[in-house]
Amino acid sequence: MYKRKLFYFGLTTALILFLALLSTAISAHLTRENLHQSTIAQSLLVEHEKLSSISYRLFKQLTDEIIFGRNANQAYVRKKQNLIQQSLTQIRKLELEQRHALGVSFTQGSVEDTDELVRLIDQITVEFREVVISDNKAPLNQQEQLRRLLEVTIDDQFREAINSAVARQSRVVAAINARIDALNSAILWFAICLGVLSMPLILYGCYWLFNQLYQPLILIANATNSIALGHYQQPISVKLDDEFEELAQSINQLALRLKEHENNEAESRKQLEREVKQRTSELTDANLQLTKLDSRRRQFIADVSHELRTPLTIIRGEAQVTLRMQSVSVADFNQTLNAILEQAINLSRLVDDLLLLTRAEMNQLNLELMPVPIIPLLESELTKWQKLAQQRAIFMTVKTTLTNPIVHIDKHRIQQVLSILIDNAIKYSKCDQPVEINLAQSDKLLTIAVKDLGEGISAAEVDNIFERFVRFSKHNEGLGLGLPIAKAIVAAHDGRITVSSSQGQGSVFSIILPLSETP
Structure with missing residues (x-):
């Protein structure tokens, strides 16, 4: 029934x-x-x-x-x-x-x-x-x-x-x-x-089931209460109907297993607490990093928006003014085109910098590598900057056992890195202070160091100076892309770039590249 x-x-x-x-x-x-x-x-x-x-x-x-x-x-x-x-x-x-x-x-x-x-x-x-x-x-x-x-x-x-x-x-x-x-x-x-x-219908069926199952459920409830109180020895000892006997056996087995697990509970809890503490610490650090990156992203968006808006406004204004003129001479056209060309070049440079960094992050930076004598390359850069900054004392020293050291590099990219470092050295040091380019050899590595005698860089700034879009309060020119670009180019050459600086004593940026095997 x-x-x-x-x-x-x-x-x-x-x-x-x-x-x-x-x-x-x-x-x-x-x-x-x-x-x-x-x-x-x-x-x-x-x-x-x-x-x-x-x-x-x-x-x-x-x-x-x-x-x-x-x-x-x-x-x-x-x-x-x-x-x-x-x-x-x-x-x-x-x-x-x-x-x-x-x-x-x-x-x-x-x-x-x-x-x-x-x-x-x-x-x-x-x-x-x-x-x-x-x-x-x-x-x-x-x-x-x-x-x-x-x-x-x-x-x-x-x-x-x-x-x-x-x-x-x-x-x-x-x-x-x-x-x-x-x-x-x-x-x-x-x-x-x-x-x-x-x-x-469901309520009626539940009511009927409740009446039919009340006694077995009472026994099961008492058994679970005994287990909850820590009494694990045979919590259900009464013989039940066939429909509930298997459940009673399962509860008794569960009690035995709970007793075994309780013996290991303290150690498991301690291990869990250690893991939770470690994960919490990792999440906190990750959250701080994300907050920092988000702040830099907001600053970068503001900077890029400003840098893009200014030349685009000039281009649009020049074009609109020329189009509204009733009579336009060749000189007016040339003046408008020159202004538009100048702003287009500025935009192109900004886009090229961002594209270079993006390709470097995706390991898609294309390099035209070839054996290049490093001393003539440095002398060429030295001559160029001596002409560009005639009021500054820029000189070079060479300390190497090789008469003509050769590196396997993309010449134009390394020239770009040198230009970034020399330009920063000139920009962030006084007019009467010299800029020194040092070439040194150590084992199979070649080090090119650019040294200035400026105000120097604080320890907090040094830790983040090669990160993208980082600008500091006293160095607020540009978008903060120069040093990240330099780092990306040097890394693509299997080299590295370092900085050492002291407050009030200047800074030294060093490019370390592997020497090419001599034939």
Whole structure:
């Protein structure tokens, strides 16, 4: 009788569980379809935004062709056109998938918007070409054509078209999200209804089981209390029904095992405390490092933003002023182009420095290694800096047993490192103080040391001086990339760079490189 009632109770519970699982499966299928549609819609929205970004960069480079000549930015223009074609292909593919999934009425206008965008992009490209090939002897006509192209075709027509496509796709995304919310609400109410209907049956079954299992549960509860109090010797000694006998044996075995584990508890706790303390210390150190790195990252972003904003503002201002002039002479054009070129060179240098550090971190710094006599290279650098800083005393000493030591290096990269160290030595020491370049040999290593007699570097600064983006309060020029670049280049040559300094006595930066094997 007991088993039969238990069987009925299990059958009823299984039926309720089957209904719950069936509804869950249906809900999962509908949710997956909606999420797939949402993914397509989100991807389309991203592709429209990507198309807008690439198109505006293409228009900017086509504008550069008008300013700098027909051959300017050809490679970049072709690249951007290929990217636009790829984006349009992806948009058409996703739109067809979306239309197949949602229907024509739900996605009405999507394909037509794309066709309009293609037409506008082609039209704008053709009009740019017409401005480029127009007669250069009539700059005012060119300016009017360019103004109409920028203000009417691009700012009004193209911007309106791309914004319309983005807005339409945003509405599709919002509608799909609303559909998902409605489905979730329906699933929630179904679950509530199912719970309301099944709860009385479950409560009744639980009440019946409680009455049937009360005595065995009391014995088991007393046994567990005995185990909790530390009484592990046969906590259940009464013979129970077959359904509970196996459980009673398991509890008795558990008591014996707990007794064994209790004997080792103190040692395990101590070991755990040691490990927790060690992990806590490691996490604390890691958190401090992360905080430090985040602070430097924020400073770097601010510095780079400032360094990029200034030349870009100058370039934009020079170009706008020249374009607004009614009559522009060759001298005015040359002055504008020179100013833009100067700022472009500054931007290029900054980007090159950041790219060099990134490639060095990824072990992708390409070096053109060849055997180079080091003394002529140092003499060349010495001559160059003596000309650049004629008011400074810059000299070199050589202490080596080899008459012509040779190192296997990338000559231009090592010259870059020497320029960084010599420039820092000149910058951070007084005008009447000399700068010394020392060359020394030790076993199979060659050491190039750049010494100055400046204020020196504090111990706290020395520990972090080769880290990227580190600048100190009294040395606030630049972005703090020079020494990290020098370290990356020397490390790529299987060498190392060190610094020794004392407050008020100057600093010595040493480059240590392996000597090449003499033939």
